[in-house]
Amino acid sequence: MRADRLIQALLLLQGRPQITASELAAELEVSVPTARRDLEALAMSGVPIYPARGRGGGWRLIGGARTDLTGLTQGEVTSLLIGLTQSLGAEPERVAAVRKLVRAMPAPFREGAQRVAAAxxxxxxxxxxxxxxxxxxxxxxxxxxxxxxxxxxxxxxxxxxxxxxxxxxxxxxxxxxxxxxxxxxxxxxxxxxxxxxxxxxxxxxxxxxxxxxxxxxxxxxxxxxxxxxxxxxxEGMRGRVRAILRVKPWAVRAMLDRFGVQARMIDSVIEPDDPVVEVRAHRADALAEQLAAWASVVEVVEPAEVRSHLRQIGERLVEQYRDA
Structure with a gap:
């Protein structure tokens, strides 16, 4: 989202004596030409920045100037915060940028912006x-x-x-x-x-x-x-049924990532070097359906109910594709 990048670029300019296009590109994770266009867009929109040419140069705010974004309307402020909060990234830099942006809002708009950010x-x-x-x-x-x-x-x-x-x-x-x-x-x-x-x-x-x-x-x-x-x-409703799995070592990380908080490593109760994972779901049949996709790398040790559902899934697949 370009509006997001422009705001972050402005905040970076306000926090540093100067910034180069390559430094901005690294911060925003965009190409150098894109970062340069963003800086030029800020300058064309009236932000008091200028490029210092030559060795040791970069973009600077004129006279260390700062902006409180008072040119924004209330609708624009709300729209901008909505866009930022809906962005998928939740890294610390983005969170900090939202907080700084809220503080920079014109006073009449700040209360609504704070409600959006907090809610x-x-x-x-x-x-x-x-x-x-x-x-x-x-x-x-x-x-x-x-x-x-x-x-x-x-x-x-x-x-x-x-x-x-x-x-x-x-x-x-x-x-x-x-x-x-x-x-x-x-x-x-x-x-x-x-x-x-x-x-x-x-x-x-x-x-x-x-x-x-x-x-x-x-x-x-x-x-x-x-x-x-x-x-x-x-989580309590989703985790009513638990299954103990023996997982191939190279697939453990992928399984933990896939099941998120519904999975955890546990001490091996089968063989000392066996990776053992516990996964949870709200029903045994639902858990079996999820585990069926992992059949080549996972063996369900217990409970018997989940193993039974997996067998039924296998029997249905064999019957459906018997002539394939």
């Missing part, structure tokens, strides 16, 4: 998740958080499609999949009901509309803490 979580995935085109829905929810507004959403859940009116409190992702923590307002009020906070998958929201009614977080609401409690509940 957006990027987290590790639960297994593999497909890429989803949810950025416009996430952006609408973040805009509602910034302006403290309620939303009306059409949600296609397990019980069918229904219309929700609620206060969005946290939008967060596990890998590529986004989730919303939200709650209806207390009767006759404008604050979200802390006893009715629920989790919704953003890819199941078909439509979202910002309402004119104000919707604010409950007093003392801890967004990061609420997200952590939600993750713990889901």
């Amino acid at each position: 957006t979580v990027r987290d590790v995935p639960w297994g593999e998740a497909e890429r989803e085109s949810t950025s416009s829905t996430v952006a609408a929810l973040q805009a509602a958080i910034a302006d403290e507004l309620q939303v009306r959403a059409t949600y296609d859940g397990s019980g069918g499609e229904r219309v929700l009116e609620l206060v969005p409190l946290v939008v967060g992702s596990r890998g590529a999949r986004w989730y919303l923590l939200g709650a209806p307002v207390v009767p006759g009020g404008e604050s979200a009901d802390p006893d009715c906070v629920r989790t919704y998958r953003v890819d199941r929201i078909r439509e979202v509309e910002l309402l004119p009614q104000r919707g604010i977080a409950p007093d003392g609401f801890d967004g990061s803490g609420e997200w952590a409690r939600m993750v713990e509940r889901v």
Whole structure:
């Protein structure tokens, strides 16, 4: 995202006496020509920077000037923060850039920007998740958080499609999949009901509309803490069934990466040099389906229920492809 790069370039310029195009390219992980074009774009947009030619040269802010980004409108500020928080990278430099950007916001816009930054979580995935085109829905929810507004959403859940009116409190992702923590307002009020906070998958929201009614977080609401409690509940549901695996040594790292927090190395109870891994899932048949793809590098030692489901999967495959 170019807007992301330009902001990071500006912040780097403000933190150093000067920077070369090659140094900026290394920081932003782009080519040198791209970094040079970004610097030229900043200069053309009115940022007071200039290139110092020759040995030891580079790009500098004129007279050590700094900018507070006061030329941005409130909508542009919110849009910029939404773009930054939706970016997949969560490295420390990006987190620091978001914090610095919030501090640099014009004072009237800073409060909404802080709400967006504080109410957006990027987290590790639960297994593999497909890429989803949810950025416009996430952006609408973040805009509602910034302006403290309620939303009306059409949600296609397990019980069918229904219309929700609620206060969005946290939008967060596990890998590529986004989730919303939200709650209806207390009767006759404008604050979200802390006893009715629920989790919704953003890819199941078909439509979202910002309402004119104000919707604010409950007093003392801890967004990061609420997200952590939600993750713990889901992990508990997902980890009801455990299996012990003997894994080929070269495949252990790939398996641990694939299953994430649902897998761990354990002390060998079979042979001293055997890599042994424990994996978890919410049902034995679901765990067997996941492990079937690893059949060439994994042997399920226990429980018998998972082994039985794997045998049934194998029998179905043999029958289906008997004439192949």
